[in-house]
Amino acid sequence: MSKNIQAIRGMNDILPEQTPLWRYFENGVASLLDGYGYRQIRMPIVEFTELFKRSIGEVTDIVEKEMYTFEDRNGDSLTLRPEGTASCVRAVLEHGISGGGQLQKLWYVGPMFRHERPQKGRYRQFHQIGVEVFNLPGPDIDAELIVLTWRLWGLLGLREAVTLELNSLGSSEARARYREALVEYLSARFEQLDEDSQRRLSSNPLRILDSKSPDTQALLVDAPKLADYLDEESRLHFEGLKARLDAAGVPYVINSKLVRGLDYYGKTVFEWVTDQLGAQGTVCAGGRYDGLVEQLGGKPTPAVGFAMGVERLVLLLETLDKVPAELSRQVDLYFCAFGEAAELAALALAEQLRDALPGMRLAVNAGAGSFKSQLKKADKSGALYALVLGEDELAGRIVGLKPLRADGEQQSVGWDELGERLAACLQA
Ligand code: ATP
Ligand code: MG
Secondary structure, three states, X not given: OOOOOOXXXXXXXXXXXXXXXXHHHHHHHHHHHHHOOOEEOOOOOEEEHHHHHHHHOOOOHHHHHHOEEEEOOOOOEEEEOOOOHHHHHHHHHHOOOOHHHOOEEEEEEEEEEOOOOOEOOEOOEEEEEEEEEEOOOOHHHHHHHHHHHXXXXXXXXXXXXXXXXXXXXXXXXXXXXXXXXXXHHHHOXXXXXXXXXXXXXXXXXXXXXXXXXXXXXXXXXXXXXXXXXXXXXXXXHHHHHHXXXXXXXXXXXXXXXXXXXXXXXXXXXXXXXXXOOOOOOEEEEEEEOOOHHHHOOOXXXXXXXXXXXXXXXXXXXXXXXXXXXXXXXXXXXXXXXXXXXXXXXXXXXXXXXXXXXXXXXXXXXXXXXXXXXXXXXHHHOOOOEEEEEOHHHHHHOEEEEEEOOOOOOOEEEEHHHHHHHHHHHHHO
16 A cells, blocks of 8 residues: 655645634734735745845845755746745836835735744744835834734734834944944854854854854853944934834834844844744744845835734634634534425525525535434534424424524524524624
């Protein structure tokens, strides 16, 4: 016997038990973003490899070791997108929709691919909802992005569980000056650095700030601070952002070591983190990337955005027991019918009910079965009521209405009153 083929490690099926929660989350975010005037964009999952090399940066972890890159039949080097910002910028440029200072407030949702070590909250195919805004340079829009995520946490019941970490990376000149000072400081202590940080010292020294090694972190205590190197413009921008978050009542902490793993950020960077998910605690992250559009061939275009990890947020909702109870209910009503004639009548009645009560969810029993077995299926469906139609009910042009989640006897309802009666029951 041949071995069953399995899914690729780190790439998960989202099973029917889980999809209601995914849809609750995704629909919640979508309607929130609609409410702030953001519009959805959909990009391909595969792009030319060059796009990610040029945007994310050659010496980042993502590009160095996490991308799914392959040659297609034309000999082109293609990559499964590891994130959405690069594709979004590519699309906006390609269609000229950010040219001439046109404001764009965009969002997208979809799978991303990174060859990382799979573990709880870290997968090789994972999903992000991303938001990107083009052509607004000020801190007002950075604040709006953060305020809207704060509203989202409120809607989902997650405010207590997340903390906003905030930093400013300054201008590229300020970062360059800081990088020099940091490299000088760390070079003098090279032997004490962990191996990863030793490698990064020449390639991407700012990422050392993010090192997980306690020894390296101890070294950093007395290292030069990025905040002391900020240019005046970035400092004012950051002050403007903080003032707006204060005004909106969004709590934050300044984390001067927050640098993010992608090269394109400058000025604002932020992460929403939780201590409820173990090591994979960042549920949403983003920042300003005013240089990226130009780097990809466009005119200078201020831009800011973020992406949230859908798996981690779904996991957080489960961990904190914030899953709305009604999500376990597949349908509101389950129609049981006994015998061929009753089945035919039930089918016709069910269609009439669907006309009369849009939004109601009704399953009609298929596959016949005894009273006991049909009611068992009705119960399993999570329905609030079973509709029962047997020979007697058929003769009397009535349906038995049996409550499944509350005490109470089965009642008889005439076919003509059924729509009205069910509307009242489901509203209660
Ligand atoms: P991390 O530090 O956790 O690796 P990152 O800095 O690589 O995250 P981004 O590229 O900014 O993350 O992606 C934004 C969000 O997408 C993250 O905050 C996280 O919630 C989610 N995310 C990133 N990588 C993964 C992954 N491999 N599996 C699941 N979610 C992920
Ligand atoms: Mg990562």
